[in-house]
Amino acid sequence: MTNRLHYADNLDALRAHVADESVDLVYLDPPFNSNANYNILFKSPAGLAADSQIEAFEDSWHWNNAAEDAFEQVMRSGHPRAFDLLRAMRSFLGENDMMAYLSMMAIRLIELHRVLKPTGSLYLHCDPTASHYLKLLLDGVFDKANFRNEIIWCYRKWSVAQGQFVRNHDVILFYSRKEGSQIFHTLYGEPSPGTMKRWGGKRQRAVFENGVRKAASTEDAARSPLADWWDISILNPNSKERLGYPTQKPLALLERIIAASSNPGDLVLDPFCGCGTAIHAAEKLGRRWIGIDITHLAISLIERRMKDAFPGVQFTVEGTPKDLASALDLAERDKYQFQWWAVAMIDGVPLDGKKKGADGGIDGVIYFKPDGKRSEKALISVKGGHHVGVQMIRDLHSAMEREKAPIGVFVTAALPTGPMLREAAAVGRFTDEWGRGWPRLQIITLAELFRGVRPAIPFADPLVALRRARREETSRQDAFF
Incomplete structure (x- = not known):
């Protein structure tokens, strides 16, 4: 199967283009209903200040005809337990923005359950705003027996909070499609202080080839399986990895998920792909991929990112205009x-x-x-x-x-x-x-x-406002997860 990007509503793209039980791993990082408008900041060539900004997506949901339709689709979906939960939430929350968000998410989770293989897994990335409601929906769609982990992604950033502790973590909910059947590779964390002492203060590194861990014998003797809290730095404004997308996640986070729950050649799906970090990580680790986003801005950014990072990469783009009529x-x-x-x-x-x-x-x-x-x-x-x-x-x-x-x-x-x-x-x-x-x-x-006509402009620089993704070496990754 050819790698694909879809410019579309992910619900439509899933139904039209993704077959039953065809996907090995789903990662999704949907908007969290934080009622904030996320913007991509485009900087001038000097890079000193934002000359302009554009809405990448509006992170808000409202109870309207579309939300009511999503609620009714869940009712007709053949997932009675999921609908029972959604109906109870509606009774508790009322017809408000949060309920609209949950209705829209519920019908999409049902579709994602459909496309996962029996050996597949889903990782839903969210924050504490709605993680408790989303976990209930996942229990209803996937069955609570298929809940694997609530992963806490910890990071440090300069924040000010009044009357509460500073919020410096996200939640990643990990579910399998079928209990006990999921692909899973145990990953290993940092050596303990005692292990470091035995090694004379020199850290031994695990070797990864195409995303598969091949550990050194010294590390095998001190196996320390990775826990469900991950301390991974967010991307600071000066990070070489940062492209300028507001909600961009670090590659290390997605590489960890993909290495743990898929094999080389498996198919990874991201239905809210944003700037394409999951797509990038999948390509880097030798997986096939499908990305979906509702903004052309995101799709065009991912096209550039993938061509910069992986010269010669092969993929198709669906849904964007290909002729005058479209x-x-x-x-x-x-x-x-x-x-x-x-x-x-x-x-x-x-x-x-x-x-x-x-x-x-x-x-x-x-x-x-x-x-x-x-x-x-x-x-x-x-x-x-x-x-x-x-x-x-x-x-x-x-x-x-x-x-x-x-x-x-x-x-x-x-x-x-x-x-x-x-x-x-x-x-x-x-x-x-x-x-x-x-x-x-x-x-x-x-x-x-x-017909290929373009503006006649001397020394045009199309990527001056968005940072160019670094070229990746995919033949081997030395990593310590």
Whole structure:
């Protein structure tokens, strides 16, 4: 099976594209109903401050028709114990945001149970906001006999708390599909002080090949199976691993889960894949993978991440526009996702998300270096409607003057009119350090994008705002879990 990324609602993708009992390991890190808006911060080439931010996803749920429909789907799912629990929760909580979150999660957990092999496992990553409710749902869907561990991921960060202890941990709920049948490799923790003393203070390392532990004999003599609390550092702002995604988890955390509960060649599924850490870890450890996310922003980020970290990696991307008709369909269904897709197509970075009026009609930026050193920016404006006019070109030109941007790119679904082309040509040309001329205001249609046409910009740097993932060596991993 080919590795796959799906831009879709994970419930739809699971039902349409993932077969019964086909997955060996599920890891999911869903939003926690913390009622916070998570943002990706895009920094200028200088890296000193955030020039713009865009909503990656809105971490809030509301009781509405979609939540009511999810509740009814659980009722009809053939999982009466799960529905009994959900109905009791509704009686206790009422029809509020938390209940909406739990209803949406319940029907997805039922689908994840369906796709797991009898030897498979599920790890649900959450925080104390909803972990107790989610554990009850997992008991209802998977059966309480299949509960394996409540893993506590401990970390240290600078926090201030009033009237309570500082919260510095997440919860990871580990369930098997069938009691006693799950794949599980015992992992080993740090040597004890006594063991270190016997080794003369020199730590012996376990060797891992393709995610399988091959221990040295000295370590075998001091076996210390890993406990259910894991002290793994979060990613600090200056970490080389950090890409700029707000909820990015450390690779070490996902490598541990994948090494423990799968074998090389097994299939790993992450239905809320975000910036793709589980996908990255699966590829690194020689597993196959499926990632699903509802934002095109996340999917385009993972595409870049995987190509940077694993040159030559093979995977397909499903659900993103592949032709003019599908691009127009996306524009009709969700104009913001369409804008983010179009900006990514020309190697730009998004600007200002859904903040109405904040962007002055600008949807993205491409940074470039006309002399190979000094950074400038090209502004991107995306229009997915059927009607465009000369005033849109004038608006983009005004924004270029206001932002002192040498170049502007107008991406349009509709064909530009004659007056639009003349207005763009009248903006003139930008001359670089070598005397080369570049059109200052360029118009590109969607049809041209699919034919491979891209903006004419000197020394464009598509990844200046998102850090490049480091290239990985997959033939061997020396690790101490």
